[in-house]
Amino acid sequence: MLPDLLSAGFALAPVWPALAAVVIAFLLLPGRPSERVVARVTAVAVWLSLASAACGVLLCLSHGPVDYRLGNWYEAAEYSFPLVMLFDGLTAAMSAFVAVIVLTTVKFSVTYLHREPGFVRFFVLTLFFAAGMQLLVLAGSAELLFIGWEFVGISSVLLVAFFHERAMPVQAALRVLVTYRVCDIGLLLGAVGLHHWLGTTVWADVFAGLPQHAGETAGLAVGLALVFAAMGKSAQFPVGGWLPRAMEGPTASSAVFYGSLSVHAGVYLLLRAAPLLEQSLVIRAVLVVVGLVTAVIAALSSQVSADAKSAVAHATASQVGLMFVECGLGLYTLALVHLITHATLRYYQFLRTLSAVQDAMWQQAALGRTDSDEAAARWEEVAPGPRRALYRLALERFAVEPALDRWLTRPIMNLSRALDRLEGGLLALHARTPEAGTGAPLPLMAPDLSPDAPAPVLSPALRPDAGAPEARV
Amino acid sequence: MTFDLLALAIPVLWIVPLVGAFVVQFLIREPTRQRDVAIGVAWVVFFIASGVFLAIGWDSHFVRDDLEAPLFMSLRFHMAVDGLNAMLLPMTAAIALASLLSTPRSDLRGNTAARILAVLGTLLGCFLALDAATLALFWIGSMLPLWQDTRRSNSRPLHLVMTLAIAATALALVAALVLLAQAGAAAGMAAPFDLLALARAGTPLPPVIGWLFLFAALLRMGIFPLHLWLTAAGWRAPGYSAMPALFTSLGSFGLARVVMPLFPRLCEQVSGPLVMIGAVTALYGALLAVGQYDLRRVIAYFWVSQMGLVLTGLATLNAPGVSGALLQAMSSVVEVCGLMLIALEVEARAGTTDMRLLGGLVRRAPRLTTGFLLLSASAVGFPGTISFVAEDLAIQGLLHEHQLAAALLLVVTAINGVTLFKAFKQTFLGPGSQHAKALRSFADLRGWEYRASVALMAALLIGGLVPQPLLAVRAGAVEALQKLEPAAAAAEHHPAAVIADEHEDAPDDDDDDD
Numbered sequence: 011m012l013p014d015l016l017s018a019g020f021a022l023a024p025v026w027p028a029l030a031a032v033v034i035a036f037l038l039l040p041g042r043p044s045e046r047v048v049a050r051v052t053a054v055a056v057w058l059s060l061a062s063a064a065c066g067v068l069l070c071l072s073h074g075p076v077d078y079r080l081g082n083w084y085e086a087a088e089y090s091f092p093l094v095m096l097f098d099g100l101t102a103a104m105s106a107f108v109a110v111i112v113l114t115t116v117k118f119s120v121t122y123l124h125r126e127p128g129f130v131r132f133f134v135l136t137l138f139f140a141a142g143m144q145l146l147v148l149a150g151s152a153e154l155l156f157i158g159w160e161f162v163g164i165s166s167v168l169l170v171a172f173f174h175e176r177a178m179p180v181q182a183a184l185r186v187l188v189t190y191r192v193c194d195i196g197l198l199l200g201a202v203g204l205h206h207w208l209g210t211t212v213w214a215d216v217f218a219g220l221p222q223h224a225g226e227t228a229g230l231a232v233g234l235a236l237v238f239a240a241m242g243k244s245a246q247f248p249v250g251g252w253l254p255r256a257m258e259g260p261t262a263s264s265a266v267f268y269g270s271l272s273v274h275a276g277v278y279l280l281l282r283a284a285p286l287l288e289q290s291l292v293i294r295a296v297l298v299v300v301g302l303v304t305a306v307i308a309a310l311s312s313q314v315s316a317d318a319k320s321a322v323a324h325a326t327a328s329q330v331g332l333m334f335v336e337c338g339l340g341l342y343t344l345a346l347v348h349l350i351t352h353a354t355l356r357y358y359q360f361l362r363t364l365s366a367v368q369d370a371m372w373q374q375a376a377l378g379r380t381d382s383d384e385a386a387a388r389w390e391e392v393a394p395g396p397r398r399a400l401y402r403l404a405l406e407r408f409a410v411e412p413a414l415d416r417w418l419t420r421p422i423m424n425l426s427r428a429l430d431r432l433e434g435g436l437l438a439l440h441a442r443t444p445e446a447g448t449g450a451p452l453p454l455m456a457p458d459l460s461p462d463a464p465a466p467v468l469s470p471a472l473r474p475d476a477g478a479p480e481a482r483v
Numbered sequence: 484m485t486f487d488l489l490a491l492a493i494p495v496l497w498i499v500p501l502v503g504a505f506v507v508q509f510l511i512r513e514p515t516r517q518r519d520v521a522i523g524v525a526w527v528v529f530f531i532a533s534g535v536f537l538a539i540g541w542d543s544h545f546v547r548d549d550l551e552a553p554l555f556m557s558l559r560f561h562m563a564v565d566g567l568n569a570m571l572l573p574m575t576a577a578i579a580l581a582s583l584l585s586t587p588r589s590d591l592r593g594n595t596a597a598r599i600l601a602v603l604g605t606l607l608g609c610f611l612a613l614d615a616a617t618l619a620l621f622w623i624g625s626m627l628p629l630w631q632d633t634r635r636s637n638s639r640p641l642h643l644v645m646t647l648a649i650a651a652t653a654l655a656l657v658a659a660l661v662l663l664a665q666a667g668a669a670a671g672m673a674a675p676f677d678l679l680a681l682a683r684a685g686t687p688l689p690p691v692i693g694w695l696f697l698f699a700a701l702l703r704m705g706i707f708p709l710h711l712w713l714t715a716a717g718w719r720a721p722g723y724s725a726m727p728a729l730f731t732s733l734g735s736f737g738l739a740r741v742v743m744p745l746f747p748r749l750c751e752q753v754s755g756p757l758v759m760i761g762a763v764t765a766l767y768g769a770l771l772a773v774g775q776y777d778l779r780r781v782i783a784y785f786w787v788s789q790m791g792l793v794l795t796g797l798a799t800l801n802a803p804g805v806s807g808a809l810l811q812a813m814s815s816v817v818e819v820c821g822l823m824l825i826a827l828e829v830e831a832r833a834g835t836t837d838m839r840l841l842g843g844l845v846r847r848a849p850r851l852t853t854g855f856l857l858l859s860a861s862a863v864g865f866p867g868t869i870s871f872v873a874e875d876l877a878i879q880g881l882l883h884e885h886q887l888a889a890a891l892l893l894v895v896t897a898i899n900g901v902t903l904f905k906a907f908k909q910t911f912l913g914p915g916s917q918h919a920k921a922l923r924s925f926a927d928l929r930g931w932e933y934r935a936s937v938a939l940m941a942a943l944l945i946g947g948l949v950p951q952p953l954l955a956v957r958a959g960a961v962e963a964l965q966k967l968e969p970a971a972a973a974a975e976h977h978p979a980a981v982i983a984d985e986h987e988d989a990p991d992d993d994d995d996d997d
Binding site for chain 2: 039083084085086087088089091153156157160161164167171174175176177180181183184187188191192194195198199202205206422423425426427429430433436437
């Protein structure tokens with residue numbers, strides 16, 4: 011009886027924030043609700059979520075791991091989507107940590123974002139994120155984990171674009187979205203591959219079936235796909251360029267997403283799928299190499315970052331790289347402890363960034379130097395040649411992003427334009443008017459010359475003398 | 484009693500919009516009254532279609548007789564509501580209604596309103612028909628208003644390509660009917676076009692008829708390389724009247740209603756190629772959409788991509804694949820029509836859908852922005868929406884035999900996500916274009932626009948969170964299509980007989996045979 015109650019309580023951890031987000035969305039229908047109401051609804055939800063997480067801790071301490079099955083979400087013929095949760099020590103620890111961090115963020119943000127035009131939007135997205143993160147942690151199958159993963163992703167993107175009236179946050183959000191979408195293919199491929207390979211995506215069943223399928227190529231493919239997904243979410247080489255750009259969002263969201271929770275979701279995935287990943291030496295080697303390369307690149311980039319938030323973001327990626335290495339070496343307990351302690355430290359550092367800059371200015375005024383100057387002085391011991399080369403490489407973040415743009419993004423866009431020209435040629439729609447698809451010149455609608463046609467209504471922007479503005483990509 | 488009401492409702496569903504179109508076009512002169520009458524007719528049809536769906540739509544027999552009567556020579560008035568079309572009726576009516584309500588009053592002259600009603604009537608006729616000739620007649624008729632529109636669009640190539648599309652559809656369908664008539668005459672059938680009669684007769688049908696229907700269906704879906712007319716019309720044709728005609732699931736419905744049940748052997752033969760054509764179409768549409776600068780073109784190519792996904796799922800011929808494809812065909816209609824409505828609302832307010840001239844609209848229109856974001860998320864299969872369930876099922880259906888196509892579709896969903904967010908960003912976010920002065924009077928969703936948008940989002944979200952009833956509605960149809968596979972394998976057993984077997988299980992059969 012008690013385990014059932016505790017399990018049911020734990021399973022509600024993602025439900026409370028989701029419910030609160032829906033309630034606030036309904037409150038938005040007639041008009042903008044007051045800050046006080048939004049803050050109260052949010053606070054109640056995150057406190058309840060924390061209580062649910064506490065149920066999880068009690069459950070794990072008293073009864074050990076529980077495979078909690080709630081039936082199927084939907085089914086069609088032989089296929090079904092199981093609603094299953096896996097409650098073990100890893101889940102309980104992460105769920106409680108998520109609940110505490112979200113609660114702190116909410117308390118901090120109520121004051122921090124007071125009278126901000128996007129106040130309600132911020133809390134809806136934070137609740138959405140909290141629901142996704144809890145679902146991701148509690149998920150007992152790869153498919154359910156994917157749903158939480160997507161919730162976290164979309165709320166992250168929308169919070170990066172929080173200050174949507176400026177161009178940079180919006181551009182950064184697109185960058186984050188592109189990386190997430192591409193790397194999410196890995197998680198989808200992993201889930202679909204698991205279903206095809208072992209006939210299930212439920213973690214407990216997958217782990218039980220592994221001994222009979224050890225050493226198969228399918229296992230390697232699935233594992234690599236999951237590692238790719240984790241790399242995207244945790245900003246690892248070579249798909250980590252989005253992390254410093256994501257600092258465009260409000261500081262509170264930077265702290266909770268890129269300091270503590272979202273950026274560590276990839277490591278959580280590695281820990282969750284550890285029995286699968288450790289089957290293959292190739293996967294472990296990939297984890298170690300990716301982690302080490304990221305750690306070095308991000309640590310150097312952090313040293314040369316001109317703004318405090320970017321420096322902390324690079325430092326975060328560097329430490330997460332070390333967690334990848336720990337997972338590759340099979341040091342899972344160390345990785346979990348590292349995750350929680352590092353996430354806590356970075357969370358604090360992000361929230362302190364603004365006042366830390368203030369402190370540094372005071373320090374500079376009082377002592378004539380700062381801690382950063384002392385750190386930079388250590389590089390004086392390195393010979394000027396290598397130092398200059400390293401400096402330049404770090405400043406350009408080892409040119410990873412330009413290389414990806416050149417070898418991946420640009421060919422896709424060029425292909426798109428080539429296909430568009432082909433279509434235009436086939437249709438001959440552009441015979442008399444400038445191209446309007448992906449080409450640069452703007453379309454100018456030909457006037458309707460038939461006698462019964464109404465006078466063309468064109469906005470001033472479309473008048474022939476308006477000129478073609480620069481294309482914004 | 485239910486049957487009597489149904490017997491009344493079925494003809495009303497397609498006759499009333501057609502009569503309404505005639506009245507609005509020829510008998511009413513005053514524009515305000517034309518608009519009122521058109522919207523009134525659309526409301527009536529929507530309520531009746533919803534009533535029919537709620538009353539018997541949950542009865543998931545694949546084929547059942549609801550109304551059957553000889554009409555003219557071998558043309559029979561034979562229509563039915565079943566698991567395959569029950570949901571499409573209110574959905575199509577809702578889209579036509581939304582088009583009418585959203586069209587600016589200045590644009591909703593008699594012609595436009597009449598064309599929307601004519602498309603509604605013919606589409607509902609198509610979905611209801613169980614007679615090949617009636618279906619073909621409505622099928623061709625549903626494209627004619629759009630063809631009329633393209634004559635006024637000042638784009639001769641567009642008019643030409645539309646003419647070719649309609650001519651090709653008409654030729655294919657008429658040729659198929661002629662061949663059906665020949666086959667029926669050879670077998671001595673009284674009703675050679677009646678799909679159920681054909682099934683009962685068990686006469687082997689020449690595969691060329693299946694090819695002709697397949698061609699017409701693929702053309703209607705806009706499958707590569709037969710998509711040119713659709714994307715061109717989606718961009719250049721007058722928007723509000725073109726939308727219900729362009730973005731409809733008629734093509735996939737034709738596949739599921741005629742080609743798959745009557746020509747299972749053909750389907751089995753072309754299953755592999757069709758899966759690959761579908762996947763290539765999905766990728767082609769996605770690649771073209773990602774580079775576009777015009778919102779209407781983005782949506783038109785996105786539709787092509789979605790139709791590729793639907794074809795891929797249907798061509799798997801297994802239960803999860805077909806279930807997912809039928810669900811996707813339905814949800815993509817709602818999502819793409821919703822996105823197109825928003826694009827048209829932007830066009831009506833700003834005078835353009837070129838995203839380089841737009842930007843920062845969220846400050847003027849937060850509701851419109853939220854609507855676009857939610858519809859985009861739904862369209863790319865975000866968890867909790869109908870498309871997520873549909874895509875999941877379609878990909879599961881592909882896994883056994885077509886892993887490459889499954890992997891391609893995953894890439895397509897990623898590209899489509901980027902495409903729609905990029906369009907969202909360029910249109911609604913950012914600092915506002917240098918043409919911001921022209922957008923100063925840009926208004927947000929108002930009145931019916933807002934209420935319709937909220938209803939649309941609610942339907943998509945509720946359907947996505949609780950998808951089982953939607954799957955159950957079509958379970959009978961999918962199950963019946965599954966039963967056709969062993970029939971195809973058995974050389975002696977004609978596929979059409981399976982429909983008859985299925986039909987015999989349905990109630991009311993004997994009453995209607997006379």
